[in-house]
Amino acid sequence: MTTVSMTVNGKKRTADVAPNTLLVHYIRDNLRLTGTHVGCDTSQCGACTIHVNGDSVKACTMLAVQAEGANITTIEGLAQNGDLHPMQAAFKENHGLQCGFCTPGMIMSAVDLVKRNPNPSEETIRSELQGNICRCTGYHNIVKSVKAASENMGG
């Protein structure tokens, strides 16, 4: 077992984990933050997307020990003081989700997308979201949500 420490959603967390523990399993199983989902085993679906030091990362592509000292934000940490992040609000307003399973990862990717592209075109949004698979929405309303959020985020 190895000890890892990181800041998760603003709180310092320390735990003993097996060295081969993926970050996503540490988040889900040790921290019980189950909003981060696992939808595949080949780093394709993006349901486990979180922010590591502010950048979106598929949490199945990192070992927990690689996140030593990192600042992690998961979907549970996105809303501040009970107020939804504009991206979360936009997904609700624009029906950007159906079953909700891909949604946390999709939102986390989209937040990073808008951070890097403050006023993204539809083409940019579609291109940037290639790594997040949704089987329910056909992406139409996801694209609409991200566009709306980018406008609300001051893009």
Place this chain on the structure above:
Amino acid sequence: MSIENGIGASVRRKEDQRFITGNGHYLDDMNKVGQTYGYFLRSPHAFAKINNIDLTAAKDAPGVVDIFTGADMVADGIGGLICGWGITSKDGTAHKAPPHNSMAVDAVRHVGDQVAFVIAESLQQAKDAAELIDVDYEPLPSVTNITKALAPGAPQVHEEAPGNLCYDWELGDKAAVDAAFASAPHISKIDLVNNRLAPNAIEPRAALGDYDAGSGELTLYTTSQNPHVARLIMSAFLAIAPENKLRVVAPDVGGGFGSKIFVYAEETTTIWAARKINRPVKWTADRSEAFLTDAHGRDHATHAEMALDDDGKILAFRISTKANMGAYLSTFASAVPTYLYGTLLNGQYKIPSIYVEVQAGFTNTTPVDAYRGAGRPEATYVVERMIETAARDMKIDPVEFRLKNFIQPDEYPYETPVIMTYDCGDYPLSMNTAVELIDYKGFGARKAQSEANGKLRGIGCSAYIEACGIAPSAAVGSLGAGVGLWESAEVRFNPTGSVTVFTGSHSHGQGHETTFAQIISDKLGVPIESVEVVHGDTDKVPFGMGTYGSRSLAVGGSAIVKAVDKIVEKSKKIAAHLMEASVEDIEHEHGVFSVAGTDKKLTMGEIAFAAYVPHNYPADLEPGMAENAFYDPLNFSFPAGTHFAEVEIDPMTGVVDILDWAAVDDFGNVVNPMIVEGQVHGGVAQGIGQALLEGVLYDQENGQLLTGSYMDYSMPRADNLPNFRVSMTNTPSPSNPLGVKGCGEAGAIAAPAALMNAITNALGKDIDMPATPEKVWRAIHST
């Protein structure tokens, strides 16, 4: 008077708050004290005899609690998995349903077939132990392609099904069709492959079994679209536990698309094993297991012929289909290529006679069952590719050809030659609306522009029809269904006026918590935030049939309406008593009960309170305000419409670019347009996936699954799809009290034919799905 958040309003979804904040409760998010982890050892062979399974080393591995095989389940008296719909072949014999044990007993019949269930203190320990199991396999020649499987000399998947034939079924008047063809001036023909698909709900299947030794109760938490049906089958056929000792709970479920209807080996093994070891057992599929074991969809090979007169009027339609059932018959597999397929081959057209024959067969592949649309996408694909081909052969514009042959709005009820009675519709209206939306007339100029740029441009449509709201129980019973297909609901007022609705339908993305609440809000004036919708727990909701076939609103919603009607009836009696009027004088609108011709009125909340605190109350009336209803529909509903696709193809690369999509659907009345449009988007995306990208492939030599991950199976991604233009027409269904039809599958039904008609229009030749760049490029560059 309309009501805020009532029927017809695009209310934002109540369920979204928990999903966007990471507070949903999907199955793998759940854990129980003392929980163990299950892992299935699966067959690496497509077909093999099992001579021996040696568990000795594995049982001694660290952390192993126990390991079970198929023989253990048989010894424990656990029955096999069943197929719940009986199909009768042409010769009067019943379909062949070979044994389907949850885990293999003497042979494995597809790659991924369950061989042993390892239970350990951790998942890693279970996986490690599984590697120590020594299975003595005797590999056998396998067959995965349905045409090859039904040919003489093919490997025999089951002794019980000679020639691999499950059934040879027919529908329609063969003699009339043959006679029409014999004298027809024109005959068009087409051969089609409907490619095998993997459903790919993004949440993998999972199960958590929990046994209470004190009460003897078993609880299965599972990713199910229909928990009561799962309980019924596990109790009645597998003998896992009596229904009163078996609870099935489906919490938040991350998509289904049909794949979570079925009663699978993994779930039944998990709940059985929990009692054997007297500890909770959790199993969660990884994506590889999902590809190997979630029931696949489609996989038809079809030859179709259409007879026409000199004016382009359809005289007769003849269809012959081979349908791949996979290695075993899944829960409703037999019905998909028969009563959910053959009965829709009339499309939107006046066709004097139709004859369809379907040979279903076994192969060494994952079982095939209902996937979004279930038989109707296959039917629409045949009809609309055939219609397009006939129009092209006759050199008639495909839109004009369809308009010439449509059933007209004044011809309902319309009895088809394939035992359906269409209740309402307006097919010319949806076609003409779609023609405007896509600017069909302007296509020629756009095509010329594309040609000037060195591109091929095509346009195509699909005028689909489907049957939803499945279905009148007596009708489906006469066709072989083993269950009734009604739905249940209970509407329960709390004393303070809030409402809990219990429904037998199950939401796994459809938004029932919002849509059903809108019905209550509209009918009873209760604010939508004061309505809770409860589903998915056999200990909470009345026995229900679950969600599939776009039936939840038409059947489940109607059950809610019937329960509401009883609430209103009782409330009128209470209102009459409290306002000292006769019941006949009480009028009701949106939860306000008034005495006709006076200003006296009471709200639903006041009446509900009076029902729970019945100090001043009708003497002969029971207290309380809760009513339940079971609703059995009068008929199927028949959503229909026209979808247009416009594409541009780069002849250098073969890449198909979807430039425009126009969908015009008639879903009858619509409760929440935002949700309905979302369902269309998602359905069309899956249909585009089928036509452009997706396809399950097996190695033809050794039966290995070649598309077993998202690295190999091409899922539609955001940059593969266009924006969709969605419009609706409305002919309210006369078959249910809401006048609704169902919208969940229409997109997946309409889209493949529309897109392939557009692509073949651009290419000037036929190709099969999926129209991958390679296939398109080869079509362009072959002579």
